[in-house]
Amino acid sequence: MTHNQIIKEVIKYTNNTLLINPLIQNTIKLVEWAVTLADKYSDHDINLPNPEKPNTDEEKFYVEKTNAIFQDAIAYIMYHECMHLIYNHQYDKNDDTYNKELEKEADSSAFKFIMDNEENQDNFQKGLSIVIANVILLFRAHPSDIVSKRHPDTDIRIITCIDYFGEEFPRLDAIKYIVSLAFELFFRIYDIPYKVERANDINELLNIDMVIFDDLKKQDVIRQSFNKRERIL
Protein backbone atom coordinates (compact mmCIF):
# COMPACT_ATOMS: atom_id res chain seq x y z
CA MET A 1 0.00 0.00 0.00
CA THR A 2 1.37 3.42 -0.86
CA HIS A 3 1.53 6.30 1.61
CA ASN A 4 -1.30 8.05 -0.22
CA GLN A 5 -3.52 4.99 0.09
CA ILE A 6 -2.76 4.83 3.81
CA ILE A 7 -3.62 8.53 4.21
CA LYS A 8 -6.94 7.92 2.44
CA GLU A 9 -7.68 5.01 4.79
CA VAL A 10 -6.84 7.12 7.84
CA ILE A 11 -9.14 9.90 6.63
CA LYS A 12 -11.91 7.37 6.09
CA TYR A 13 -11.88 6.51 9.79
CA THR A 14 -11.52 10.07 11.02
CA ASN A 15 -14.52 11.69 12.61
CA ASN A 16 -16.19 13.73 9.83
CA THR A 17 -16.66 16.77 12.05
CA LEU A 18 -12.88 17.01 12.34
CA LEU A 19 -12.57 17.21 8.56
CA ILE A 20 -14.47 20.52 8.53
CA ASN A 21 -11.66 22.11 10.55
CA PRO A 22 -9.43 24.10 8.13
CA LEU A 23 -6.32 23.18 10.12
CA ILE A 24 -7.06 19.47 9.62
CA GLN A 25 -7.78 20.07 5.92
CA ASN A 26 -4.46 21.88 5.52
CA THR A 27 -2.66 19.20 7.51
CA ILE A 28 -3.96 16.55 5.10
CA LYS A 29 -2.69 18.65 2.18
CA LEU A 30 0.66 18.99 3.95
CA VAL A 31 0.99 15.23 4.41
CA GLU A 32 0.04 14.67 0.76
CA TRP A 33 2.76 17.13 -0.27
CA ALA A 34 5.28 15.54 2.12
CA VAL A 35 4.95 12.10 0.52
CA THR A 36 5.69 13.59 -2.92
CA LEU A 37 9.17 14.49 -1.59
CA ALA A 38 10.11 10.81 -1.72
CA ASP A 39 10.16 11.13 -5.53
CA LYS A 40 10.83 14.79 -6.21
CA TYR A 41 11.82 17.89 -4.23
CA SER A 42 9.53 20.93 -4.11
CA ASP A 43 9.34 23.88 -1.70
CA HIS A 44 7.18 23.85 1.42
CA ASP A 45 4.14 26.05 0.73
CA ILE A 46 3.99 28.37 3.76
CA ASN A 47 0.21 28.65 3.38
CA LEU A 48 0.21 25.10 4.69
CA PRO A 49 1.14 24.38 8.33
CA ASN A 50 4.81 25.18 8.89
CA PRO A 51 7.07 25.90 11.89
CA GLU A 52 8.69 29.05 10.46
CA LYS A 53 5.69 31.25 9.86
CA PRO A 54 2.59 29.65 11.35
CA ASN A 55 -0.63 31.03 9.85
CA THR A 56 -2.61 31.04 13.13
CA ASP A 57 -1.96 30.62 16.88
CA GLU A 58 -3.70 27.26 16.79
CA GLU A 59 -1.44 26.16 13.96
CA LYS A 60 1.63 27.35 15.90
CA PHE A 61 0.59 25.31 18.94
CA TYR A 62 0.16 22.07 17.00
CA VAL A 63 3.06 22.56 14.60
CA GLU A 64 5.51 23.07 17.48
CA LYS A 65 4.26 19.95 19.23
CA THR A 66 4.37 17.89 16.04
CA ASN A 67 7.83 19.18 15.19
CA ALA A 68 9.18 18.25 18.63
CA ILE A 69 7.68 14.76 18.41
CA PHE A 70 9.09 14.28 14.89
CA GLN A 71 12.59 15.36 15.95
CA ASP A 72 12.64 13.08 18.99
CA ALA A 73 11.28 10.16 16.99
CA ILE A 74 14.03 10.59 14.39
CA ALA A 75 16.64 11.01 17.17
CA TYR A 76 15.45 7.71 18.68
CA ILE A 77 15.84 5.92 15.33
CA MET A 78 19.32 7.37 14.87
CA TYR A 79 20.34 6.43 18.43
CA HIS A 80 19.15 2.91 17.70
CA GLU A 81 21.55 2.72 14.75
CA CYS A 82 24.37 4.33 16.78
CA MET A 83 23.91 1.69 19.48
CA HIS A 84 24.59 -1.07 16.92
CA LEU A 85 27.90 0.66 16.19
CA ILE A 86 28.80 1.35 19.84
CA TYR A 87 28.15 -2.29 20.82
CA ASN A 88 29.80 -3.50 17.62
CA HIS A 89 26.84 -5.75 16.90
CA GLN A 90 27.66 -8.54 14.45
CA TYR A 91 24.70 -10.40 12.99
CA ASP A 92 24.76 -14.16 12.77
CA LYS A 93 23.12 -15.22 9.53
CA ASN A 94 22.25 -18.60 11.03
CA ASP A 95 20.69 -17.38 14.26
CA ASP A 96 17.66 -15.10 14.01
CA THR A 97 16.93 -15.37 17.74
CA TYR A 98 20.36 -13.91 18.47
CA ASN A 99 19.88 -11.17 15.84
CA LYS A 100 16.57 -10.20 17.41
CA GLU A 101 18.31 -9.85 20.78
CA LEU A 102 20.77 -7.40 19.20
CA GLU A 103 17.84 -5.34 17.87
CA LYS A 104 16.22 -5.39 21.28
CA GLU A 105 19.44 -4.19 22.90
CA ALA A 106 19.68 -1.31 20.38
CA ASP A 107 16.03 -0.39 21.08
CA SER A 108 16.35 -0.44 24.87
CA SER A 109 19.66 1.47 24.89
CA ALA A 110 18.29 4.13 22.55
CA PHE A 111 15.24 4.41 24.82
CA LYS A 112 17.42 4.94 27.92
CA PHE A 113 19.66 7.40 26.10
CA ILE A 114 16.74 9.64 25.16
CA MET A 115 14.80 9.35 28.40
CA ASP A 116 17.83 9.80 30.71
CA ASN A 117 19.06 12.88 28.89
CA GLU A 118 19.67 15.62 31.47
CA GLU A 119 18.23 18.33 29.29
CA ASN A 120 15.07 16.31 29.16
CA GLN A 121 12.26 18.76 29.92
CA ASP A 122 9.23 16.79 28.93
CA ASN A 123 9.37 13.05 29.54
CA PHE A 124 5.86 12.45 28.30
CA GLN A 125 6.56 14.03 24.94
CA LYS A 126 9.85 12.16 24.56
CA GLY A 127 8.20 8.88 25.54
CA LEU A 128 5.38 9.51 23.10
CA SER A 129 7.91 10.22 20.33
CA ILE A 130 9.66 6.89 20.92
CA VAL A 131 6.37 5.02 20.83
CA ILE A 132 5.36 6.79 17.61
CA ALA A 133 8.72 5.87 16.03
CA ASN A 134 7.79 2.23 16.70
CA VAL A 135 4.10 2.55 15.84
CA ILE A 136 4.78 3.88 12.32
CA LEU A 137 6.39 0.53 11.54
CA LEU A 138 2.85 -0.88 11.42
CA PHE A 139 2.05 1.17 8.32
CA ARG A 140 4.44 0.01 5.66
CA ALA A 141 3.93 -1.22 2.11
CA HIS A 142 2.65 -4.64 3.09
CA PRO A 143 0.88 -5.68 6.30
CA SER A 144 2.99 -8.83 6.55
CA ASP A 145 5.98 -6.48 7.01
CA ILE A 146 5.10 -6.54 10.70
CA VAL A 147 6.64 -10.00 10.75
CA SER A 148 10.39 -9.91 10.45
CA LYS A 149 13.22 -12.42 10.44
CA ARG A 150 15.93 -10.25 11.91
CA HIS A 151 13.93 -7.71 13.92
CA PRO A 152 11.37 -8.51 16.59
CA ASP A 153 7.84 -8.45 15.09
CA THR A 154 6.44 -4.91 15.09
CA ASP A 155 3.63 -5.64 17.57
CA ILE A 156 6.14 -7.21 20.00
CA ARG A 157 8.52 -4.31 19.50
CA ILE A 158 5.81 -1.78 20.41
CA ILE A 159 4.66 -3.69 23.50
CA THR A 160 8.27 -4.23 24.65
CA CYS A 161 8.83 -0.50 24.27
CA ILE A 162 5.86 0.21 26.58
CA ASP A 163 7.46 -2.07 29.19
CA TYR A 164 10.60 0.09 29.21
CA PHE A 165 8.59 2.97 30.73
CA GLY A 166 7.77 1.14 33.95
CA GLU A 167 4.33 1.37 35.55
CA GLU A 168 5.26 4.55 37.47
CA PHE A 169 5.67 6.63 34.29
CA PRO A 170 3.27 9.63 34.38
CA ARG A 171 0.37 9.34 31.94
CA LEU A 172 1.49 5.89 30.79
CA ASP A 173 -2.15 5.04 30.12
CA ALA A 174 -2.37 7.85 27.55
CA ILE A 175 0.59 6.33 25.71
CA LYS A 176 -1.03 2.91 25.86
CA TYR A 177 -4.29 4.30 24.43
CA ILE A 178 -2.40 5.80 21.49
CA VAL A 179 -0.83 2.39 20.84
CA SER A 180 -4.24 0.76 21.05
CA LEU A 181 -5.67 3.28 18.56
CA ALA A 182 -2.82 2.55 16.15
CA PHE A 183 -3.48 -1.19 16.46
CA GLU A 184 -7.17 -0.57 15.78
CA LEU A 185 -6.35 1.52 12.71
CA PHE A 186 -4.09 -1.27 11.43
CA PHE A 187 -6.92 -3.82 11.87
CA ARG A 188 -9.41 -1.54 10.12
CA ILE A 189 -7.14 -0.69 7.19
CA TYR A 190 -6.53 -4.35 6.45
CA ASP A 191 -10.08 -5.57 7.19
CA ILE A 192 -8.89 -7.71 10.05
CA PRO A 193 -11.88 -8.70 12.17
CA TYR A 194 -11.85 -7.49 15.75
CA LYS A 195 -14.57 -6.63 18.22
CA VAL A 196 -14.98 -3.32 19.97
CA GLU A 197 -17.04 -4.73 22.94
CA ARG A 198 -14.32 -5.90 25.16
CA ALA A 199 -11.93 -4.66 27.75
CA ASN A 200 -12.35 -3.29 31.27
CA ASP A 201 -9.16 -1.29 31.09
CA ILE A 202 -6.37 -0.37 28.72
CA ASN A 203 -4.10 -3.25 29.80
CA GLU A 204 -6.82 -5.77 29.02
CA LEU A 205 -7.45 -4.03 25.69
CA LEU A 206 -3.78 -4.32 24.68
CA ASN A 207 -3.76 -7.98 25.74
CA ILE A 208 -6.74 -8.61 23.44
CA ASP A 209 -4.96 -6.79 20.61
CA MET A 210 -1.88 -8.97 21.10
CA VAL A 211 -4.01 -12.12 20.88
CA ILE A 212 -5.36 -10.85 17.54
CA PHE A 213 -1.81 -10.27 16.29
CA ASP A 214 -0.76 -13.77 17.45
CA ASP A 215 -3.72 -15.24 15.60
CA LEU A 216 -2.93 -13.30 12.45
CA LYS A 217 0.64 -14.48 12.43
CA LYS A 218 -0.37 -18.12 12.94
CA GLN A 219 -2.98 -18.16 10.20
CA ASP A 220 -1.24 -15.81 7.81
CA VAL A 221 -4.47 -13.81 7.77
CA ILE A 222 -2.36 -10.72 7.19
CA ARG A 223 -1.36 -11.91 3.75
CA GLN A 224 -4.87 -13.09 2.89
CA SER A 225 -6.53 -9.84 3.87
CA PHE A 226 -3.92 -7.93 1.93
CA ASN A 227 -4.70 -9.93 -1.20
CA LYS A 228 -8.40 -9.26 -0.69
CA ARG A 229 -7.74 -5.56 -0.26
CA GLU A 230 -5.56 -5.41 -3.33
CA ARG A 231 -8.44 -6.69 -5.41
CA ILE A 232 -10.64 -3.91 -4.06
CA LEU A 233 -8.14 -1.14 -4.83
Ligand SMILES: [Zn+2]
Ligand atom coordinates in the same frame (compact mmCIF):
# COMPACT_ATOMS: atom_id res chain seq x y z
ZN1 LIG B 1 18.60 -2.24 14.31
